[in-house]
Amino acid sequence: MERFKRADPELNNMPRYEDISHVDQRTAELSRARQSLLEEIEAIMFYDERASATKDETLKAVMEHNRDDEKEHFSLLLEWLRRNDPELERELRENLFSKKPMENLGD
Numbered sequence: 001m002e003r004f005k006r007a008d009p010e011l012n013n014m015p016r017y018e019d020i021s022h023v024d025q026r027t028a029e030l031s032r033a034r035q036s037l038l039e040e041i042e043a044i045m046f047y048d049e050r051a052s053a054t055k056d057e058t059l060k061a062v063m064e065h066n067r068d069d070e071k072e073h074f075s076l077l078l079e080w081l082r083r084n085d086p087e088l089e090r091e092l093r094e095n096l097f098s099k100k101p102m103e104n105l106g107d
Ligand SMILES: [Fe+2]
Pocket: 040, 043, 069, 070, 073, 074
């Protein structure tokens, strides 16, 4: 994909959609965190599928342990984003841990 071809040492070769010279520092930091969040979700998926697929019970336990570590990484990034993206914080407060039925959440 085109977005993976650009390399910028300022953002450690992070994929992006705009030229770095057009992006302010706050947006760049949010992009770092959001890209990392995507990578943690991807890692959770990899480990979960591999744990499911392996026939080796010891390897399965390692994969499950690693998968759950990635969930911690995900939650730390989400917390950073919550603290740095007021609109995201508002949405999380409205929807996370709600007792409402799923069909009643959101606008
Ligand atoms: Fe991780």
